[in-house]
Amino acid sequence: MMKTCILVMMVISVGVCSDPSSTKNHNGEEHRALCDVLKAAANKWESVKDSESPMKKALKKTIFGENSGYIDISSRLQMPADYNPPNNDGKQKPNTRKHWCGACGTGSQNHHPGESAPHDLLCICTPGQLAYPLNGANNVSTLCGQNRSTWESSESGINGWYTGWEGGEKDNGREHTKNTWLKIVQNCLEGEGSYNLKSVLTKFTNKVRESSERRIGEVKSDCDGKVGYGVCVLYPQDCEKKSWWYQLEEAIHAHEKWEADQTKLETEKKQNSKSFEVTEAKQISVKTPSQNPQPTTSVSQSPQTEETQEPPRAEQVISNMNATIEEESSTIIYPFWLLLVFLYN
Numbered sequence: 001m002m003k004t005c006i007l008v009m010m011v012i013s014v015g016v017c018s019d020p021s022s023t024k025n026h027n028g029e030e031h032r033a034l035c036d037v038l039k040a041a042a043n044k045w046e047s048v049k050d051s052e053s054p055m056k057k058a059l060k061k062t063i064f065g066e067n068s069g070y071i072d073i074s075s076r077l078q079m080p081a082d083y084n085p086p087n088n089d090g091k092q093k094p095n096t097r098k099h100w101c102g103a104c105g106t107g108s109q110n111h112h113p114g115e116s117a118p119h120d121l122l123c124i125c126t127p128g129q130l131a132y133p134l135n136g137a138n139n140v141s142t143l144c145g146q147n148r149s150t151w152e153s154s155e156s157g158i159n160g161w162y163t164g165w166e167g168g169e170k171d172n173g174r175e176h177t178k179n180t181w182l183k184i185v186q187n188c189l190e191g192e193g194s195y196n197l198k199s200v201l202t203k204f205t206n207k208v209r210e211s212s213e214r215r216i217g218e219v220k221s222d223c224d225g226k227v228g229y230g231v232c233v234l235y236p237q238d239c240e241k242k243s244w245w246y247q248l249e250e251a252i253h254a255h256e257k258w259e260a261d262q263t264k265l266e267t268e269k270k271q272n273s274k275s276f277e278v279t280e281a282k283q284i285s286v287k288t289p290s291q292n293p294q295p296t297t298s299v300s301q302s303p304q305t306e307e308t309q310e311p312p313r314a315e316q317v318i319s320n321m322n323a324t325i326e327e328e329s330s331t332i333i334y335p336f337w338l339l340l341v342f343l344y345n
Contacts, residue, residue, distance in 0.1 A: 028145065029207070034117055120233045205249065
């Protein structure tokens with residue numbers, strides 16, 4: 001009886017796992033982490049794009065790609081035209097999902113993993129062959145938060161973006177990246193949310209480095225989008241240093257040092273300016289005469305005081321004459337004395 005119960009439980013468990021109607025958000029964590037970084041980078045770009053910050057170049061690469069001519073995100077982030085060329089010339093090796101999402105690339109390869117955050121979102125959020133991993137008519141799961149209807153048209157259904165081998169290695173269904181860009185990449189920049197760039201980048205790079213192969217997304221083998229393989233992005237070791245997230249990590253440290261130096265210079269400038277103003281004020285105080293001089297005391301002299309300090313002229317004459325008389329012992333006649341009395345009065 002015990003053996004029968006165990007067998008029944010195992011059958012039920014397998015049935016649940018294989019049920020195509022079960023809901024799962026494929027690459028949900030990776031999408032959220034990448035989206036947060038893109039949003040934070042866009043916010044930071046607005047504050048440093050006109051400065052001399054050493055982070056400008058890495059931010060531009062993160063948001064727009066290294067060779068993109070775009071530097072404006074005010075009118076929504078635009079998708080580079082060469083993702084969907086008008087013919088098949090740009091859809092053959094090495095310009096295939098397999099290479100764009102999993103090979104470092106040189107020469108004629110137009111895009112590579114780690115080229116920008118939006119590019120990596122295309123790799124992990126665009127369904128592959130037969131809509132993998134959303135394949136199955138009754139599949140109600142989502143990829144990066146979007147269900148099949150995001151990429152499906154009533155005429156042709158959805159086959160997805162993948163690298164096939166028929167007639168040589170070439171891409172199929174790359175036009176589906178347009179809807180990924182419109183519905184997922186651009187939506188990352190919507191809303192009023194604000195994130196700390198260093199914090200959300202660390203969260204993303206920790207997820208990347210969980211794998212020794214530096215992969216994110218659902219991985220079976222190559223990131224070429226074929227059924228049973230991988231809807232993912234791989235950062236090969238020989239091009240890891242080319243990736244936007246590696247360069248952004250280094251640029252954040254350089255920016256922090258630059259910002260500290262700028263703050264120090266501003267502080268010193270303010271201190272020097274204040275010191276100059278104080279010195280200049282002191283110099284002006286020494287050179288400029290007092291605007292309110294102390295009034296000098298004016299002594300008003302009355303006529304009596306003047307008489308006391310400077311005897312009248314007649315009195316001086318009489319005094320001199322008396323002195324002369326005393327010296328010469330001469331006799332002065334009476335009329336002369338009368339004259340003197342008259343002059344005195």
